[in-house]
Amino acid sequence: MNIASVIVDVPAKQTDREFDYKIPEKWVSVIKPGMRVIVPFGPRKVQGFVSQLKEQSEHSRLKSIEEPMDLEPILNPELLELGDWLTVETLCYKISAYQVMIPAALKAKYEKYIKLTSDNGLNALSEEMKALFNGRDRMDWKEVLNSQAASKIQNELLKGNLEVVYQVKNKLNKKRVKYVEAVIPQEGIQEYAAGLPQNASKQKAACDYFISHPGEITLRELIDQTGTTAQSVKTLVQKNVLKEYEKEIYRDPFENRTFSQTNPFVLTDEQEEALRPINQSINTKSDGTFLLYGITGSGKTEIYLQAIDNALKHGKEAIMLVPEISLTPQMVQRFKGRFSNKVAVMHSGLSVGEKYDEWRKIQRKEVKVVVGARSAIFAPFENLGIIIIDEEHETSYKQEENPRYHARDVAIKRSKYHGCPVVLGSATPSLETFARAQKNVYTLLTLKNRLNSSMLPKVDIVDMREELRTGNRSMFSKMLFEKLTERIEKKEQTVLFLNRRGHSSFVMCRDCGNVMNCPHCDISLTYHRYSHQLKCHYCAFEVPMPSHCPECQSDYIRFFGTGTQKVEEELGKILPQARVIRMDVDTTGKKGSHEKLLTAFQEGKADILLGTQMIAKGLDFPNITLVGVLTADTMLHLPDFRASEKTFQLLTQVSGRAGRHKLPGEVVIQTYTPEHYSIELSGQQDFDSFYAQEMQLRKFNKYPPFYFLALVTVSHEDLMKTVSVTEKITKFLSSGLSSDSVVLGPAASPISRVNDRYRYQCLIKYKREPELRGMLKKIVEHYQKETHQDGLQISIDLNPHMLM
DNA sequence: AGCACGCCGACT
DNA sequence: GTCGGCGTGCTC
Numbered sequence: 001m002n003i004a005s006v007i008v009d010v011p012a013k014q015t016d017r018e019f020d021y022k023i024p025e026k027w028v029s030v031i032k033p034g035m036r037v038i039v040p041f042g043p044r045k046v047q048g049f050v051s052q053l054k055e056q057s058e059h060s061r062l063k064s065i066e067e068p069m070d071l072e073p074i075l076n077p078e079l080l081e082l083g084d085w086l087t088v089e090t091l092c093y094k095i096s097a098y099q100v101m102i103p104a105a106l107k108a109k110y111e112k113y114i115k116l117t118s119d120n121g122l123n124a125l126s127e128e129m130k131a132l133f134n135g136r137d138r139m140d141w142k143e144v145l146n147s148q149a150a151s152k153i154q155n156e157l158l159k160g161n162l163e164v165v166y167q168v169k170n171k172l173n174k175k176r177v178k179y180v181e182a183v184i185p186q187e188g189i190q191e192y193a194a195g196l197p198q199n200a201s202k203q204k205a206a207c208d209y210f211i212s213h214p215g216e217i218t219l220r221e222l223i224d225q226t227g228t229t230a231q232s233v234k235t236l237v238q239k240n241v242l243k244e245y246e247k248e249i250y251r252d253p254f255e256n257r258t259f260s261q262t263n264p265f266v267l268t269d270e271q272e273e274a275l276r277p278i279n280q281s282i283n284t285k286s287d288g289t290f291l292l293y294g295i296t297g298s299g300k301t302e303i304y305l306q307a308i309d310n311a312l313k314h315g316k317e318a319i320m321l322v323p324e325i326s327l328t329p330q331m332v333q334r335f336k337g338r339f340s341n342k343v344a345v346m347h348s349g350l351s352v353g354e355k356y357d358e359w360r361k362i363q364r365k366e367v368k369v370v371v372g373a374r375s376a377i378f379a380p381f382e383n384l385g386i387i388i389i390d391e392e393h394e395t396s397y398k399q400e401e402n403p404r405y406h407a408r409d410v411a412i413k414r415s416k417y418h419g420c421p422v423v424l425g426s427a428t429p430s431l432e433t434f435a436r437a438q439k440n441v442y443t444l445l446t447l448k449n450r451l452n453s454s455m456l457p458k459v460d461i462v463d464m465r466e467e468l469r470t471g472n473r474s475m476f477s478k479m480l481f482e483k484l485t486e487r488i489e490k491k492e493q494t495v496l497f498l499n500r501r502g503h504s505s506f507v508m509c510r511d512c513g514n515v516m517n518c519p520h521c522d523i524s525l526t527y528h529r530y531s532h533q534l535k536c537h538y539c540a541f542e543v544p545m546p547s548h549c550p551e552c553q554s555d556y557i558r559f560f561g562t563g564t565q566k567v568e569e570e571l572g573k574i575l576p577q578a579r580v581i582r583m584d585v586d587t588t589g590k591k592g593s594h595e596k597l598l599t600a601f602q603e604g605k606a607d608i609l610l611g612t613q614m615i616a617k618g619l620d621f622p623n624i625t626l627v628g629v630l631t632a633d634t635m636l637h638l639p640d641f642r643a644s645e646k647t648f649q650l651l652t653q654v655s656g657r658a659g660r661h662k663l664p665g666e667v668v669i670q671t672y673t674p675e676h677y678s679i680e681l682s683g684q685q686d687f688d689s690f691y692a693q694e695m696q697l698r699k700f701n702k703y704p705p706f707y708f709l710a711l712v713t714v715s716h717e718d719l720m721k722t723v724s725v726t727e728k729i730t731k732f733l734s735s736g737l738s739s740d741s742v743v744l745g746p747a748a749s750p751i752s753r754v755n756d757r758y759r760y761q762c763l764i765k766y767k768r769e770p771e772l773r774g775m776l777k778k779i780v781e782h783y784q785k786e787t788h789q790d791g792l793q794i795s796i797d798l799n800p801h802m803l804m
Numbered sequence: 805a806g807c808a809c810g811c812c813g814a815c816t
Numbered sequence: 817g818t819c820g821g822c823g824t825g826c827t828c
Contacts, residue, residue, distance in 0.1 A: 006828080010806080014825085015805075015827070019827075040827095043807060057828075
């Protein structure tokens, strides 16, 4: 096996295949599949992944691998195979599939520079060149391009006085710490110390320490404790009394924090019953997907913890995905508390280095459990016993860039390899998941009761149109204002939720609540400021912005949007005594600020927590007795067929924040469309009815889970070009696909222009289309040239979650 | 994606 | 005659 097939780090159609390289003699036994290597590729050097080893190659003149970048594979055989699967499943490049599975710190950086040829040195150069180099022996390629002397430099290159160097940099910095240890027995140190001159007090201090403390200590600590100096230690090392060495250490994002040990709770009968089949699956090493459908506060987390515990008892590992872990320090707390140092935590709040360290702990088998966001699904465990996806319905599990994978699909794929269960947990499962559970594709496990037999909060839905009629034009209804005042008097806490997504895009009549919808697509129209038109983003429908509501003729028809700052201001006016913490992108930008704000709120330093999506989940504070949703509609009218589902889920989640403990909770939902089923039913916390109704609509409109979707988005700086290409693609697809499938388009994307590029799309709804993948590939190939030269972009999302 | 090779217009 | 524009095709 002295030939390696390598996937090179060049994400392009033409290089999306294996290239064979000779393995130099000295590395024949070192290089294994899954390792990164540096290989010569054309004139440059690039990073690559060894995909397989072989004896023979089709190709005759092979180049040699430059050098390995790892000492052990960073992708194990399972992950290599998973990468192949991802490639097929999401139509991405193989290199992109591999890159997405490893921490960002391991991504190569490239450097190109010119340097003096060693034997001739600076002297061989002309005066002008000498001036340019200005005493240095190398010069960055960018500088070469910027300089006026490019052709002169080229001359020198030809003469051999200069050379171009391509370098692959593994920009990773392992954090290292210096350690010191005695190398001779204590008596020996004593003896040495006695022989020291009087003035060598620093050396003596260090010796004294080691006489009473055998074993290693960090240099830092030694200096701090004994007052010795690094220089004295160095002397002692030279005298062969001590030795100094470095150790790789981990940045610990949770250092200086203690996690009080927690023990398993006693499960309720209901929890017990849900846990049993999961444990059975772990015990029998059989794969299977479970939907743990439990209302908010029903104790899903404890089931996760005990299932993981069972997996660990079988000597297995566990992956636990959560939507955005930094949002729920409580969750980390619970895991670290239960499994202490066996847990690695991976989320977007960590630095690149910290993420790498956590990943290394997994790779080195130092931890057994990983808790993390989407990408943690690729944790390089080799003996998985369970995969859990909490808040399964969350959109963040779908990656919105290449490779466009869904963590749920990856989880199920991995579970089949390992023979272990996947547990999808939610109080408001996605329709896709719930439908599969109904069809027994997944096993349905239900938790109907809240723990501590706390009641679900009482929900009031307030019709804001009515408020308007009675002359209240503020963003707080009379009821919400009264309840707020009451909480402040009783020193209880309130969460105010402002749903800001879909800012100012949809148009609604403030008098009757009528929202302008597309007559063909059953989604809301989007207001376009420039043309003053309302457009549908699925089909090509558009109308001028009306001045009067088509339903009730009122002229109080507006597009929508309110920001958290504005709410905060208004709160200050109407409730000046209230202490408010605002949480949005502005106030949580800095690392750790999120947690600080939450902690402050938990400690009772504020009466009201005001925020957007980010406060919808995971908050579990006993003193919250009121939850207010300022405008429940904003998300409802996004141009997305999942808008109702999202609204229902969000409202249910937010409502679940109230009254989880002893104090009973109340929820006030303000809306302009109280009669909408997703708002009405979320008020009743009635998922089953919502599910039934939404499924009917999905069936009627041919959306998931009844149909699969594929989205082709074309973008180009020229509008006409964009439209015509999309049109051709649409035609090609409609002519080639079966008559059961629906091809919609060409239509402008909801975000119709990004970075001065127009975006058009074609949406395919299908039930069975074995040729689809092939056709999509053909499209990409067909436009390859234009993609390359003309800046045309075609992106394909199989199973899209955002139709943007 | 880079980068070299190569084939046609305006210049020392 | 040559420098350099960027279209074409290759990278083991």
